[in-house]
Amino acid sequence: MNRVLILGTGLIGTSIALALRAQDKQVLLADRDLTSVRLARELGAGEEWHYDQKVDLAVIAVPPAHVASELKGLQARGVARFYTDVASVKAEPIARARELGCDMTAYVASHPLAGREKSGPGAARGDLFLGRPWALCPTPETSPEVLNEVLHLVKLCGANPVEVGAEEHDRAVAVVSHAPHVAASAVAARLAEAPDVALGLAGQGVRDVTRIAGSDPGLWLGILSGNARPVAEVLDAVARDLAEAAEALRHLAEGDQSAAGQVTELLRRGVAGHGRIPGKHGGPAARYGVVQVVIGDRPGQLARLFQVCEEVGVNVEDVRLEHAPGLPLGMAELSVQPDAVGVLTKALHERGWQVP
């Protein structure tokens, strides 16, 4: 792979281009929007494509609805030896490419699981895919050569390839990304109509649940539309669980204790599902120990805290800051290996930190 065409210089396309440029690959850029392609070029993502230039690999980085027609056009002119796309939905573009009579042996659909709340070439980063999953959806027609070429692209971008069928992919992202987004929006929508006093009683829990609901509605309409049926299925199941929980709670309110089992069952399934989310390094969610420390709202407090961790050789696996509304202090929760909790707590105590 020496020469790559990036068709579509948005956030994802330009980020791939930057990753390839960092590995000294030749990158050619194209986009219907000339401003976008020029900005990408100025950012060092590559050179503008001249329509007679051939490449080894063409990366189609356009919205799902346009993937198949772009593939058809490029193949008709023999632009590349191999083709992939990076849209967030996979079944529909593949089906459409077949309908259009594309050469399916030279094409494999893919999807890097990375994104930002911002969009466009200006938000692109060469390390956007570092350590992220990158789904590859080969079909029976896919040749080993194109699969290897795209696996090579994934490696160059620092991502982890995950081979998965297209329908399976679409159902998976519906469950782990698209439907959770809509659920967060529906919970946040309740806050829009809640009285001020309710917001004054908000804690960390509702902040976490609704964080992703702050994203751009236009961008998300596109994502959800492209994966509409699988997302609808998951949303129906979530809605059903919530309606049943509401019904059970009303029975409980009327003194029917037999309804308690149904509520507990949903909470238990939630615990089980939550426990399946992989932790750091792709393994099962690790059970870290947590050390809580009171910190002041002054520059340098966190620096001093992490210096102590370094002094005693404790690696901080995760950190969460909880702010105390209305007060200039808060609590830092440091996740560390379970056997490091004692060491760190003692060290912090000795140095005068408040470790409750």
Add this chain to the structure above:
Amino acid sequence: MNRVLILGTGLIGTSIALALRAQDKQVLLADRDLTSVRLARELGAGEEWHYDQKVDLAVIAVPPAHVASELKGLQARGVARFYTDVASVKAEPIARARELGCDMTAYVASHPLAGREKSGPGAARGDLFLGRPWALCPTPETSPEVLNEVLHLVKLCGANPVEVGAEEHDRAVAVVSHAPHVAASAVAARLAEAPDVALGLAGQGVRDVTRIAGSDPGLWLGILSGNARPVAEVLDAVARDLAEAAEALRHLAEGDQSAAGQVTELLRRGVAGHGRIPGKHGGPAARYGVVQVVIGDRPGQLARLFQVCEEVGVNVEDVRLEHAPGLPLGMAELSVQPDAVGVLTKALHERGWQVP
């Protein structure tokens, strides 16, 4: 307020006791469970109550269903001048206290909005309430004296008093705490039945949405049962929004573009609700600038990072670590004042940090 009785030495009762002891108040402890009261005493939370000892304030820290009967019993024996409770639901205990003929002039219901995932006196902390909201629900009968006494208690615990009607309180916590918890469980429940490959594609979004779903189902059944009707109402509204979104997405899948507006509308309401959550220091959610830095998975990386922040006088308002599954590195997102983004980015660059 010199002498306080804490009736119920669980997490909340013992934490209040510890906060009062830190202010040199005399604290007497009682609990049906003698092991619990002895553990609280050993933790320095106070002395065991002898049933003939009178107090200034009695804090009833028992489950909502038992608040009224305990209040009645204490008042019948003239134990305290003033009374409060700290249960997470307010309307039902107040109504029941009236039914039992309690002296409502000497009692004001309250609720500190603080908790931990652990329970019992062993998990108690004297600073549990620091900077947290603490709801007070006076009734028309409530005397100014008891209200002032309990306001004083709230101040001694370092919390922020919020006066609110009991029904209003219950509806508020349904929206900002109880219903979001059930919604997180319902989203997480989908992960329980998802194939492994779906979990392999999980990112930070679903981690945040489902974090609170990891809590103890038994504890949460109690909380939800005590506020069943208001929670059911919110859950019904969330379920309705999700079912309608599912329906709209199916129409979209069939090519009916008119359904897009309904999906966008829900996403927009989510953005509006999310924007209403107060940020640090009780003010409206601040728009911080974010600086992203690539960090390695070695002890001391965060310490060095925060040292740079200190050197250039930048206060880190929040920090989020995003791990790169399968790789020994990740990304730290530092939230700082918008005008500090440039300074910090430059300083990190100069010191060789990868700031994409």
